[in-house]
Amino acid sequence: MSVADNLRYFENQLQGTRARLVAVTKTHPVERLQEAYDAGARLFGENKVQEMVAKQPELPADIEWHLIGHLQTNKVKYIAPFVHTIQSVDSLKLLQEIEKQAAKHTRVIECLLQFHVAEEETKSGLSLAEAEEMLQSDAYQAMRHVRVTGVMGIATNTTDEAQLRREFAELRGYFELLQTRYFAQQPAFREISMGMSSDYQLALAEGSTLIRVGSAIFGARNYGTVES
Incomplete structure (x- = not known):
């Protein structure tokens, strides 16, 4: 199937949900x-700053770029002029750097707080206590160029559907708690980014609003042609 056919398939899968597709x-x-893009995709997700910076000028300006991989503070400046959403905010230090770089470009960058919900320790993310400490801090309260719009999580790489559901439900629970305590008057806080090619249906059932799908749209990745 073509990229266009694959995109149509996923758009059909999302009918009747409030979820959007991040390619x-x-x-x-x-x-x-x-x-x-020609088939209608407008939300593109990249894992690496270097790749995003290289591709962005070559593509139409109305693409909504999402950084979904781990982000080092010293690389924020490269994407600050154009990135729409940084889904992988896992520290106050990172959020402060996003604020600083967004201010230089007189922009507001949307951010998702990444939570650690998987069993693998290699996956990064905040605990609930860390997220609350961040949101209660004077530094966060003073920010004017970042907008926290939801949460993101990466589930365990497993075929155990019961475990995946638990992890997705845990992330949804974090979203609901933060929404109640910190964002009750902010309708922009609406995103739960969870679910990928292999588990997106379970994520949708647990309330995902952004599914991140790559290989099921574009085919197998060719890591041999990309610099790390």
């Missing part, structure tokens, strides 16, 4: 991304 474009060439 994960890591390692795929600009030509494939243009195919997706």
Whole structure:
């Protein structure tokens, strides 16, 4: 099936839900991304700053770029001029750097707080206590160029559907708690980014509003052509 056919399939899957599709474009060439754009895709997710910076000028300006991989503070400046959403905020230090760089460009960058819900210790993310400490801090309260719009999480790499459901439900619980305590008067706090090619249906059932799908749209990734 073509990229366009795959996109149509996922858009049909999302009918009747409030979820949107983030086309994960890591390692795929600009030509494939243009195919997706021509088929109607507008939300593109990249894992690496270097790749996003290289591709962004080659593609239409109305693409909504989401950084979904781990982000080092010293690389925020490269994407600050154009990135729409940073889904992987896992520290106050990072959020402060996003604020600083967004201010330089007179922009507001949307951010999701990444929670650690998986069993694998290698996956990064906040605990609930860390997220609350961040949101209660004077530093966060003073920010004017970041807008926290929801939460993100990466589930365990497993075929155990019961475990995946538990982890997705845990993330939804964090979202609901933060919404009640900190964002009750802020309708922009609305996103739960969870679910990928292999588990998106379970994530949708647990309330995902952003599913991140790459290989099921673009095919297998070619890591041999991309610098790390």
